Amino acid sequence: VVLRPGEDLNLPNAVITRIIKGALPDGVNISKEARSAISRAASVFVLYATSCANNFAMKGKRKTLNASDVLSAMEEMEFQRFVTPLKEALEAYRREQKGKKEASEQKKKDKDKKTDSEEPDKSRDEDNDEDEERLEEEEQNEEEEVDN
Amino acid sequence: MAAAAAGSGTPREEEGPGGEAVAPPPQAPTGAPGARLSRLPLARVKALVKADPDVTLAGQEAIFILARAAELFVETIAKDAYCCAQQGKRKTLQRRDLDNAIEAVDEFAFLEDYLGLSGHTQSNQMNS
Numbered sequence: 001v002v003l004r005p006g007e008d009l010n011l012p013n014a015v016i017t018r019i020i021k022g023a024l025p026d027g028v029n030i031s032k033e034a035r036s037a038i039s040r041a042a043s044v045f046v047l048y049a050t051s052c053a054n055n056f057a058m059k060g061k062r063k064t065l066n067a068s069d070v071l072s073a074m075e076e077m078e079f080q081r082f083v084t085p086l087k088e089a090l091e092a093y094r095r096e097q098k099g100k101k102e103a104s105e106q107k108k109k110d111k112d113k114k115t116d117s118e119e120p121d122k123s124r125d126e127d128n129d130e131d132e133e134r135l136e137e138e139e140q141n142e143e144e145e146v147d148n
Numbered sequence: 149m150a151a152a153a154a155g156s157g158t159p160r161e162e163e164g165p166g167g168e169a170v171a172p173p174p175q176a177p178t179g180a181p182g183a184r185l186s187r188l189p190l191a192r193v194k195a196l197v198k199a200d201p202d203v204t205l206a207g208q209e210a211i212f213i214l215a216r217a218a219e220l221f222v223e224t225i226a227k228d229a230y231c232c233a234q235q236g237k238r239k240t241l242q243r244r245d246l247d248n249a250i251e252a253v254d255e256f257a258f259l260e261d262y263l264g265l266s267g268h269t270q271s272n273q274m275n276s
């Protein structure tokens with residue numbers, strides 16, 4: 001893991017501070033130096049977890065990091081206690097994404113219906129392929145290859 | 149900075165050292181509406197992931213989980229550092245509390261090389 005100087009891999013101070021204060025009892029403060037160190041530690045954590053997760057992806061002969069790679073990385077890094085809350089967060093995230101997808105699909109269908117009222121059957125078929133499409137779309141969204 | 153209410157105009161008593169007048173921190177970062185404020189931006193996490201030369205692609209779910217894991221990590225390390233501060237009977241977390249937590253907790257060993265914590269730094273000695 002190499003942190004190149006000048007590269008801004010910092011996480012926003014405001015969010016870090018909120019998370020810290022949320023974890024501590026009321027009335028407890030944190031010095032700027034401690035907060036800054038925690039912020040950097042969090043960046044290092046992400047870098048380390050990414051590297052670890054990537055090993056699992058490579059073992060699985062996949063080029064794309066997925067959620068289970070990250071969960072495996074947590075266990076590998078001895079942060080098993082994170083696994084359950086992360087799984088719950090993942091389920092909630094998936095439901096939310098599905099909801100968003102369905103909402104935007106519905107909007108599209110409504111829009112199509114208005115302009116062209118001749119394809120009610122086609123849209124039915126699209127429903128079945130929804131999951132596959134979603135996966136592909138997600139892959140494409142992340143296709144910003146790193147020029148290393 | 150602790151009592152810098154003058155000029156901000158807000159009647160809030162609690163003011164973080166960062167001087168940000170924000171709503172009280174949410175207690176349940178598991179999905180409660182107020183927890184949105186304690187979410188790390190996915191774009192920044194994605195930038196970190198892309199910094200790894202060995203990583204080709206990362207799915208959206210992976211980025212999301214990494215962000216959540218980082219949030220949990222911040223909570224965890226803050227709490228562990230606080231235990232050290234409590235022993236010193238202080239109400240402000242200092243850098244050295246973090247150093248102590250990192251040394252004491254095995255899971256944090258990966259941080260030792262990256263935060264310059266192997267020795268005593270000048271700032272440590274100046275802070276009391």
